[in-house]
Amino acid sequence: VLVSIISSPPQNYPLYIRSVPTENELKFHYTVHTSLDVVDEKISAMGKALVDQRELYLGLLYPTEDYKVYGYVTNSKVKFVMVVDSSNTALRDNEIRSMFRKLHNSYTDIMCNPFYNPGDRIHSRAFDNMVNSMMMQVC
Amino acid sequence: MEGLTLSEAEQRYYCDLFSYCDTESTKKVASNGRVLELFRAAQLPNDVVMQIMELCGATRLGYFGRSQFYIALKLVAVAQSGLPLRVESLNTVKDLPLPRFVVSKNEQESRHTALYSSDADNPASYSGVIPPPPGRIQVKKGSVSHDAVQQRTSTDQQESTSPVVSPQQSPPTSPHTWRKHSRHPSGGNNERPLAGPGPFWAPFSEAQPGSSTSSDPIWSGHSPPPHQENWVSFADTPPTSALLAMHPASVQDQTTVRTVASATTTNEIRRQSSSYDDPWKITDEQRQYYVNQFKTIQPDLNGFIPGSAAKEFFTKSKLPILELSHIWELSDFDKDGALTLDEFCAAFHLVVARKNGYDLPEKLPESLMPKLIDLEDSTVIPVISEVGEQTGEVGYSSSPAEAPPSKSPSMPSLNQTWPELNQSSEDTAIVHPVPIRMTPSKIHMQEMELKRTGSDHANPTSPLLVKPPDLPEENKMSSSVKFTAGNTVTDGYSSSDSYASDPEQIGSTVTRQRSHSGTSPDNTAPPPPPPRPHPSHSRSSSLDMNRSFSVTPGQQQAGVVAYPPAVPPRPQPSQGAGPHVHRPVDAEGLIAHTSTSPQQIPEQPNFADFSQFEAFAVSGVNKEEEDEIETHSEVLQVEKPSDSASSLRVAKADGRVEDKAPANVPTSAGKGTTPLAPPPKPIRRRLKSEDELRPEAEEHTQKTGVIAAVLASQPSIPRSVGKDKKAIQASIRRNKETNTVLARLNSELQQQLKDVLEERISLEVQLEQLRPFSHL
Numbered sequence: 080v081l082v083s084i085i086s087s088p089p090q091n092y093p094l095y096i097r098s099v100p101t102e103n104e105l106k107f108h109y110t111v112h113t114s115l116d117v118v119d120e121k122i123s124a125m126g127k128a129l130v131d132q133r134e135l136y137l138g139l140l141y142p143t144e145d146y147k148v149y150g151y152v153t154n155s156k157v158k159f160v161m162v163v164d165s166s167n168t169a170l171r172d173n174e175i176r177s178m179f180r181k182l183h184n185s186y187t188d189i190m191c192n193p194f195y196n197p198g199d200r201i202h203s204r205a206f207d208n209m210v211n212s213m214m215m216q217v218c
Numbered sequence: 219m220e221g222l223t224l225s226e227a228e229q230r231y232y233c234d235l236f237s238y239c240d241t242e243s244t245k246k247v248a249s250n251g252r253v254l255e256l257f258r259a260a261q262l263p264n265d266v267v268m269q270i271m272e273l274c275g276a277t278r279l280g281y282f283g284r285s286q287f288y289i290a291l292k293l294v295a296v297a298q299s300g301l302p303l304r305v306e307s308l309n310t311v312k313d314l315p316l317p318r319f320v321v322s323k324n325e326q327e328s329r330h331t332a333l334y335s336s337d338a339d340n341p342a343s344y345s346g347v348i349p350p351p352p353g354r355i356q357v358k359k360g361s362v363s364h365d366a367v368q369q370r371t372s373t374d375q376q377e378s379t380s381p382v383v384s385p386q387q388s389p390p391t392s393p394h395t396w397r398k399h400s401r402h403p404s405g406g407n408n409e410r411p412l413a414g415p416g417p418f419w420a421p422f423s424e425a426q427p428g429s430s431t432s433s434d435p436i437w438s439g440h441s442p443p444p445h446q447e448n449w450v451s452f453a454d455t456p457p458t459s460a461l462l463a464m465h466p467a468s469v470q471d472q473t474t475v476r477t478v479a480s481a482t483t484t485n486e487i488r489r490q491s492s493s494y495d496d497p498w499k500i501t502d503e504q505r506q507y508y509v510n511q512f513k514t515i516q517p518d519l520n521g522f523i524p525g526s527a528a529k530e531f532f533t534k535s536k537l538p539i540l541e542l543s544h545i546w547e548l549s550d551f552d553k554d555g556a557l558t559l560d561e562f563c564a565a566f567h568l569v570v571a572r573k574n575g576y577d578l579p580e581k582l583p584e585s586l587m588p589k590l591i592d593l594e595d596s597t598v599i600p601v602i603s604e605v606g607e608q609t610g611e612v613g614y615s616s617s618p619a620e621a622p623p624s625k626s627p628s629m630p631s632l633n634q635t636w637p638e639l640n641q642s643s644e645d646t647a648i649v650h651p652v653p654i655r656m657t658p659s660k661i662h663m664q665e666m667e668l669k670r671t672g673s674d675h676a677n678p679t680s681p682l683l684v685k686p687p688d689l690p691e692e693n694k695m696s697s698s699v700k701f702t703a704g705n706t707v708t709d710g711y712s713s714s715d716s717y718a719s720d721p722e723q724i725g726s727t728v729t730r731q732r733s734h735s736g737t738s739p740d741n742t743a744p745p746p747p748p749p750r751p752h753p754s755h756s757r758s759s760s761l762d763m764n765r766s767f768s769v770t771p772g773q774q775q776a777g778v779v780a781y782p783p784a785v786p787p788r789p790q791p792s793q794g795a796g797p798h799v800h801r802p803v804d805a806e807g808l809i810a811h812t813s814t815s816p817q818q819i820p821e822q823p824n825f826a827d828f829s830q831f832e833a834f835a836v837s838g839v840n841k842e843e844e845d846e847i848e849t850h851s852e853v854l855q856v857e858k859p860s861d862s863a864s865s866l867r868v869a870k871a872d873g874r875v876e877d878k879a880p881a882n883v884p885t886s887a888g889k890g891t892t893p894l895a896p897p898p899k900p901i902r903r904r905l906k907s908e909d910e911l912r913p914e915a916e917e918h919t920q921k922t923g924v925i926a927a928v929l930a931s932q933p934s935i936p937r938s939v940g941k942d943k944k945a946i947q948a949s950i951r952r953n954k955e956t957n958t959v960l961a962r963l964n965s966e967l968q969q970q971l972k973d974v975l976e977e978r979i980s981l982e983v984q985l986e987q988l989r990p991f992s993h994l
Contacts, residue, residue: 154992191555193525194532194543202540204580205547 080163080214081107084186086198087156091115094157095201099214110148111160118150118158151179159183163217178213185209228295231316232288239287253287260294270294498583500567508563522556528565535569541578545569548582 081098085091098107151159159182161175185206189195192203239252257267274289295316296302500508509519515531516523523531525546532542549565550557557565564586572578 188547188553191525191550191553192543192546193529193555194539194546202543203547204544208580 080217081111081161082182082210082214083107083111083160083162084182084201085111085115085158085160087158088119090198091158094199095206095210097207097210097214098162099211099217107162110146110162114148114150114160114162115158117148118152118160121150149175149179151183153183153186157186159186174217178217181209181213228292228316232291235291236284236287253290257290257294260298262294262297266297270297498567498571498579499585500563504567504570505563508566509559511566512559512562519559522554522558523562525555525557528557528562532565532569535573537569537572541572542569544578545572548579549586551582551587 080100081096081104083093083097084095086094093108093111096104096108096111098104146162146164149161149163151161153159159179161178163175186201189201189203189206190197195201195203235256239256257270260267262270270290270293273293274286511531512519512523515527528546529542532545533539535542537545545565545568548568549561551561551564564582567586568578
């Protein structure tokens with residue numbers, strides 16, 4: 080499971096990436112990167128819709144692993160991407176949504192911190208804890 | 219003291235020395251061990267070294283910050299030159315040779331010395347003792363790797379004070395966390411109490427087994443400066459040059475005092491070090507300092523410091539942004555991007571701790587958590603002040619002095635508020651008990667505001683239109699009764715004294731209170747629901763606060779309630795016991811206000827009236843009466859504020875007021891204004907809802923009148939010999955009734971809580987529905 084927060088376009092660089100099984104992290108990074116295109120596509124397609132909570136069910140299923148990628152976009156075009164194993168069928172859409180909501184809330188809290196400059200990497204310990212606990216639940 | 223100006227050579231030399239001593243590469247603090255070694259190497263007598271350490275402020279700080287270190291070095295040079303050690307001499311003595319240090323590492327220093335020609339002049343105005351940019355620090359680190367370790371302890375200990383620091387205000391005694399040494403023991407940093415210099419030294423001693431012995435005595439001589447190292451760090455900031463300037467005299471005094479005190483306390487503290495179990499406790503001195511700093515940013519102690527201002531302020535501490543960010547996360551309890559006084563103190567304390575070497579905790583320590591009561595107090599304070607300013611906001615009658623005390627236990631504050639509330643709302647018959655919200659102040663205040671405004675709008679009754687100006691007066695006049703977090707209530711209640719004030723005020727107060735009734739005293743911080751129409755509408759009895767209050771000419775304050783004659787005669791509890799309960803009962807619906815208002819009124823006269831009145835009208839119905847009655851009675855319990863501190867606190871404030879026609883205080887309450895001397899009972903606010911229940915709400919003051927009457931009657935009734943006994947019994951009974959009323963109030967509040975939660979849920983649902991429509 081991997082959680083990533085991508086900054087707003089045009090930079091689109093990751094503000095935060097964390098994955099629980101830390102191996103294959105690079106692969107996840109790559110996945111997240113490739114998913115950005117799909118996210119952008121969805122954003123433009125949606126038009127008015129702002130929050131996109133589900134999408135990116137990647138059809139790519141590698142023979143070795145298959146995973147689902149979910150996306151979420153905030154008002155400021157900051158994207159949250161979550162990669163989960165497809166084998167984890169217990170994860171329902173609602174749960175993903177709630178996870179994104181939690182992510183969004185935590186992200187908002189980070190924003191409230193005057194010491195945080197938007198666009199910085201996120202180093203908040205509290206945020207890390209939240210993300211870790213969330214990911215633990217999933218795995 | 220004036221900033222330290224160093225010549226270029228000196229600066230370089232000192233910088234190198236600092237790097238050398240900065241064994242932990244903090245770039246901010248020199249390792250105490252190293253510093254001590256260095257000082258030993260200076261071959262100065264111990265007392266001179268101690269003096270140097272004191273002067274430079276390291277003893278105060280507990281560690282050698284860059285500035286302290288530089289000052290110390292300069293003092294070493296001064297001492298070595300044979301000049302008397304004075305703070306002034308730091309800058310005035312020209313052509314000082316560089317300090318010489320003889321020990322092995324001294325060679326290195328002497329080498330450095332040789333390297334740096336000592337310029338006579340002081341071209342480099344190193345004023346402010348601001349450490350040179352970190353980049354320069356590690357210049358000589360490699361070269362300086364002496365084995366000064368063995369000497370560290372002693373020197374370090376002595377260097378704990380930082381001369382730079384002397385902030386204008388008396389800095390709180392910061393725990394001299396021995397930063398370096400605390401790190402040595404590793405892990406145990408947070409355990410070390412921040413409050414005591416002693417413990418600070420204890421671990422230090424442990425860390426430096428070798429040199430501890432020698433250094434301890436020296437150290438004990440320097441009582442850990444009661445100052446925080448932080449001050450030093452902040453002092454480093456150029457803007458705070460004031461901090462940097464250390465008045466020599468003051469420094470001397472401080473050091474002297476500290477030395478004297480420390481000698482005695484240090485050992486003691488050391489012994490006690492193990493007993494400290496809360497390293498995060500803020501001492502009073504510290505807290506005072508924090509408060510003062512808060513004031514410099516935000517004069518209103520109950521206001522917030524916006525994030526940007528706080529960021530600037532804490533950036534001065536030179537902590538890395540990451541740590542500051544973490545500190546912010548820990549201390550901004552309600553995550554609103556602004557710091558209240560408590561949050562600020564917590565943040566400041568964390569900064570202090572961090573600068574002293576304590577690692578930041580993962581979660582906010584309990585002792586730093588903003589207390590709910592404090593929040594309440596803080597909300598109270600603003601309310602009061604606002605009222606005073608006639609902002610129309612609910613003003614807590616509680617004396618401002620009381621409000622600020624942070625950390626006051628919740629109950630006491632609650633208790634205090636109740637009576638005030640009651641007193642202030644003399645006008646409004648309907649005194650709606652305002653539930654005290656135990657949520658963070660900001661949210662609470664918002665909610666209160668919302669509720670208040672909502673309720674105010676919602677209530678068409680005239681009392682609602684209460685003039686805010688009146689409230690402030692009331693508040694001012696109100697006695698020490700404190701209002702609980704029910705902001706609204708405070709409006710009306712604050713003016714407990716001014717019974718003559720319009721009932722409208724009370725009404726509004728009540729109304730406001732009512733609006734707050736929605737705020738349940740739960741600890742969560744649910745989003746402030748939109749102001750709810752006062753439930754009091756239904757209940758708002760026709761309490762005619764005016765009537766109730768208008769009466770009793772003799773009683774200014776209470777205005778109390780003229781008890782409407784229409785009240786069905788109820789068995790009146792003979793003694794005051796019934797008064798509370800009865801009052802409401804009697805009051806034909808006017809409940810809260812009268813009860814509250816008279817209560818707010820200082821009482822005795824009112825009570826007298828009411829009690830008398832009560833005697834007629836109210837029979838011992840109490841319990842049978844609706845809840846309101848009870849609550850009202852509670853409200854009416856305008857016991858002396860002195861007793862207010864006791865348990866009863868029922869804030870009922872709301873809505874009742876609306877109903878009342880402010881001005882007409884039923885003359886029924888015209889019982890003699892015998893100054894009643896009922897056992898003081900906390901004034902309770904009544905729930906508006908209870909008012910509504912009241913069938914006859916004609917006179918607002920009824921309840922209060924009733925209660926007052928009852929109360930008043932008590933003394934008046936037993937005029938005979940057994941008067942005292944009866945009075946006691948009556949008071950007992952009243953207390954019981956009060957308890958009942960409070961219990962009922964509680965249940966009502968719970969109900970209101972549920973209502974509020976429902977509203978919240980509905981709002982959230984709406985929000986969810988609207989979310990898809992938000993644009994990208």
